Amino acid sequence: MNQREASRIRKAGAASVGGLFRSRAEANPAHPAIVEAGRRVSYRECEQRSNAMAAMLRARGFVRGDRVALLARNCLEYVELELAAAKCGAITAALNWRLGTRELAHCITLVSPRLLILQAEFDDAIAAIDGLDVPCLRIGAELDAAFAAHLGEPVDIEAGGEDGLIILYTSGTTGLPKGALVSHRAMVARAQCYRSEMDVPIGDNFVAWAPMYHMASTDHMLATLMSGGTVYPVDGYDADRLIDLLEAVPMRYLIVMPGMVGDFASRLRAREAKVVGVGICGAMADLVPADDIAAITAALDAPYLNTFGATETGFPPATGALLDIGVPPSNLAKRQSAFCEIKLVDPEGLTVPIGEPGEVAVRGPTVFSGYWENEETNLHDFRDGWFHMGDVLRRNPDGTLDYVDRVKYLIKSGGENIYPAEVEGVLKLHPAVVEAVVVRQPDPTWGEVPVAFIVTDGSAVAVGELEACCLEGLARYKHPRDYRIVAHADIPRSTTGKIQRHHLETRLRDG
Numbered sequence: 331m332n333q334r335e336a337s338r339i340r341k342a343g344a345a346s347v348g349g350l351f352r353s354r355a356e357a358n359p360a361h362p363a364i365v366e367a368g369r370r371v372s373y374r375e376c377e378q379r380s381n382a383m384a385a386m387l388r389a390r391g392f393v394r395g396d397r398v399a400l401l402a403r404n405c406l407e408y409v410e411l412e413l414a415a416a417k418c419g420a421i422t423a424a425l426n427w428r429l430g431t432r433e434l435a436h437c438i439t440l441v442s443p444r445l446l447i448l449q450a451e452f453d454d455a456i457a458a459i460d461g462l463d464v465p466c467l468r469i470g471a472e473l474d475a476a477f478a479a480h481l482g483e484p485v486d487i488e489a490g491g492e493d494g495l496i497i498l499y500t501s502g503t504t505g506l507p508k509g510a511l512v513s514h515r516a517m518v519a520r521a522q523c524y525r526s527e528m529d530v531p532i533g534d535n536f537v538a539w540a541p542m543y544h545m546a547s548t549d550h551m552l553a554t555l556m557s558g559g560t561v562y563p564v565d566g567y568d569a570d571r572l573i574d575l576l577e578a579v580p581m582r583y584l585i586v587m588p589g590m591v592g593d594f595a596s597r598l599r600a601r602e603a604k605v606v607g608v609g610i611c612g613a614m615a616d617l618v619p620a621d622d623i624a625a626i627t628a629a630l631d632a633p634y635l636n637t638f639g640a641t642e643t644g645f646p647p648a649t650g651a652l653l654d655i656g657v658p659p660s661n662l663a664k665r666q667s668a669f670c671e672i673k674l675v676d677p678e679g680l681t682v683p684i685g686e687p688g689e690v691a692v693r694g695p696t697v698f699s700g701y702w703e704n705e706e707t708n709l710h711d712f713r714d715g716w717f718h719m720g721d722v723l724r725r726n727p728d729g730t731l732d733y734v735d736r737v738k739y740l741i742k743s744g745g746e747n748i749y750p751a752e753v754e755g756v757l758k759l760h761p762a763v764v765e766a767v768v769v770r771q772p773d774p775t776w777g778e779v780p781v782a783f784i785v786t787d788g789s790a791v792a793v794g795e796l797e798a799c800c801l802e803g804l805a806r807y808k809h810p811r812d813y814r815i816v817a818h819a820d821i822p823r824s825t826t827g828k829i830q831r832h833h834l835e836t837r838l839r840d841g
Contacts, residue, residue, distance in 0.1 A: 346490030346514045348384075348417035350556040352377060361533070362560045366406045367571070373558075376410060378481065383414030383473075385480035390465075392444060394419030394489055397497070399443035399464070401425040401434075401452050404563045407469045408542050409551060411447060412496065416514070419489035420444075423497045423509065424543040427452055428805040435459040436506045437499055441702055447473065490514045497702055498545055498641050501740075501747040509702035510641050519695035520644035521553035523669050527650050528583055528610060528635070532557050535581040539564035539572060545641045546585055546613065546745070569597040576630075580607035583635070586626055588617040588777040589744030595625035608632040610652065616733055617742055617777025620658035628656035638664045638733060640719060644696040646670035648723070648731045663730035664723070670694030674723055679714060687724045687734045691716035739831065741768075744776040748808050750831075753780055756803040757796060762789040767821055768810060769834045782810035783834060785818050 331339075355363075355377035363376040371379070387398060398420050402408050415422045423441045425434065434455060438446065439462070446464045448456065456462065467473055489495075495514050499507040524530055536554040538561055540546040551561045562579065564571050567590045576584070576598075586594060591612075598605070611626060612618075612634035623634050633652035636659075639645045648664035666672060673681050674688030682688035693716050700708045711718050722734040741748040750768035757766035765785035770778040784796065793813050800809045822833040 340491075344491035344514075345518050346416065346487055346493075347495055347517055347552055347556065348380075348413060348487045349490065350518065351380075351413055351416075352487065354556065354558045358533075358558050361558065363555060364406050364409050364561050364563065366563045369406055371406060371410075376413070376555075379477070380410045380413040380417060381485045382477040382480040382483065383411060384418040384485045385483040386477045387414060387418050387420055387445070388485075389480065390445060392418055392420050395421065395494065397421045397423050397441045397443040399423040399425055399438055399441065399446040401427055401446065401448040401456070402469055402542075403427065403449060404538060404542050404547065404565045405449075405469065406563060407473060409538075409555070409561060409563065412542075412548070412552070413555070416489065416495055417485050417487050419493060421494040421497060421511070424499070424548065426499055426507075426541070426543045426805070427455070428541075428807065429507075430801075430803050430805055431455065431458045432803050433507060433805065435462065437509070438462065438464065440509055441497055492699065494699065496548060498543065498548065500641050501749045501752060506752070508704055508707065511699045511702050513699045516644070516696050516698055517549070517552055518556070519669065520549050521556050523645050523667065523696060524550060524553045525557060526669075527645060527667060530557075530582045532559070534559045534583075535562065535579050536560070537562045537564060537572065537575055537579070537581065537584060539567060540585055540587060540745070541566070544745075545639075545644065546587070549644055550583070550585070567594075569594055570601075573598060573601055573603050576605045576608065577603060578606065582609040584608045584611045584630065584632070585613055586611050587745040588614055588742075589775055591618050591626050592622040592775065595622065595629045598626075598629040603629070605630055610635050612653070613637045614742070614745060614777070615653060615659065615662055617745075619774050620660070623653060624656055624658045627653065631655060634659075636662055636664060638721075638723075638731070639667075640721075642698045642717060643670070643692055643694075643719070646694060646696050647672040647690060647692045647719075651730070663726060663732055666729065666731060670696060673716070674725060675718075684725050684727060687722045689737050690719040690721050690723050692719060693717060741770040741778050741780050743773070743778050743780065743807060746805075746807050748780055750780065753782065753800070753804060753808055753810065756799055757782060757784065759803065760791065760795060760799050762786045762791050763796075765818065765821065767829055767831070767834065769831045769838070771811070771835070771838045773811075779811040780808065781812045781814065781838060783814045783816050783821065785816060785821065791815065 355373040359374035363373045497509040538547040538551045615636045636651040638648040646667035651665040653659045720737045753768045754766040767783045773779040822830040
């Protein structure tokens, strides 16, 4: 086989998100693609609008691999812009609008975007970033006028396979977010896993209420559009709007997240909601109180999905086990996902025996393409042809997997990742703070919350001053829920001087 022949064959097998969406538009042009309060866009219309947006990007000089940064709440245009970028070969950098100025500046400059598309409510957040020199385009009249000039222009789809599709940001152990690059190949594979592992039918409906800068919405909304379904964007946790949709729209999967499960179950009961059909609900069962899982499954008459995945891997490596309706779960063992390989390894990379804890190493088509401009982390995390997740599981004799802990110390609060190093770095900006140690504390609503132990130079430090530091440098969900001013000797350490966080956690539990 010569090189030209091989190239043609590879191209035929390189599916793309934009191409697969286009095929659905050709097959089901009148079917609704996106329905947002008061707006309904068919596949034909969405194809035309996203083509015009793609043509607009190309007219602005975009070539394959260029980044377009997107700072917006969940809305119809967000979905169309992701499709437009996918068609013209651009990479969407999905910015978290909850970040503080320092974090947001880092996320934007990290990816060097050619254009920043945002909602006007975030103008002040962008203006607060010193020295930022990126052209901006606002969703609304500005965006409408920009792409209206390109309506009807043909757009060839060339991107696919290993080309980058989207950058989703994850918290960084060094104190700043990392940009996880997800390819077309990975997103198409995630869509296939979503459908096959969860029996999601062609043409199903998906309510995208979790922030679209998270995989929880982006992965599943793109999977829905590649398989001819309808996406219903909702701007965050709006219980009444969600219940309205549940009473009108059947769906195989409804995401519910730590922090809202108990309240949502109560709202469903209070409204005596007539849910027309939910097949599965839930996510991250390990972080949700057992009684809340029983309540939400009873209210929706749907089992709870016991997930274990990541931004870097999608639903794999261990999502699929279902928890019974109306019963507080006593066992949260996971089912290994299909379409991936996993092994559990010790610090030397050797596979551990069954029943022994080991770090999860995974490989398969859903795995991301590395962290943007972060060679050191990529070399460490992609070892021996596997992606090492930094989480510890234990395989049981029956093949199921139990979650044990995290290799990289991480706090998961309401579905958000919080790395203590990031919070500690901000707290130490206070001139009187000599040391800050942030640990996790179990919380009945959020699963876990951060608590800070503070050592000062002897000066009196008010809690309000520490909170002011956090307001300046951190998203609000990362703020410690409590501040403990302690002496240096009260911070437990090993013989080598390393802080023993588990002793501080025990101190919190014991009061």
